[in-house]
Amino acid sequence: MKAVSLLSGGIDSPVASYLISRAGADVVLLHMDNSPYCDERAMKNVMAIAEQLEKHTGKRFPLYVAPHGPSQTAIRDSCDRNYQCVMCKRAMQRTAGEFAKAVGADVVVMGDSLGQVASQTLKNIRAENTGMSVPIVRPLIGLDKTEIMEIAREIGTFDISISPSVGCTVVPHKVTTAADPERIKAFGIDVEALARESAEKAVLVRRDGTPLR
Helix, strand or coil: CEEEEECCCCCHHHHHHHHHHHCCCEEEEEEEECCCCCCHHHHHHHHHHHHHHHHHHCCCCCEEEEECHHHHHHHHHHCCHHHHHHHHHHHHHHHHHHHHHHHCCCEEECCCCCCCCHHHCHHHHHHHHCCCCCCEECCCCCCCHHHHHHHHHHHCCHHHHCCCCCCCCCCCCCCCCCCCHHHHHHCCCCHHHHHHHHHHCCEEECCCCCECC
């Protein structure tokens, strides 16, 4: 099985990537570059995490980066502000799905843990997944934060994940916890087109952050 794992600089997604790899999957990492809504430290942390995953497992974890800032801007300008995070996840998942098709992957991997943050309530996960054509697996779905942190420490990604960086600056003051799929349809934003464009621009990067041509 080949999997595209969405990798942020946080604690959860590296653990999800590790667990799906341990289950036998060949993992391709995809980082959604949130510029200009983050700083350059986020990318440095992601590259260090990819390197540590390879070091700990002895496996290859090729790292691709796709632009996500344009999608975030389109969402901000077209959708209810409290739906920003849900729509962001929809765009990321669909980008990963398009990318998975391009690289011959079978599934998309997410670092969601049920109810841990607002975008990970059951209703929001349902709204985020509606219409997805590629299966999404969530290795952490039933784990609590303490369990996830223990695994992160075991595999050596925890200290990297808590390194200082600027978080997403487009997060709204209030995030919906019960997204309505019908409301999402009414926004009139073509998330599929945004995802295709983002996936087409994904590049494999070196450990110093430069693209491999």
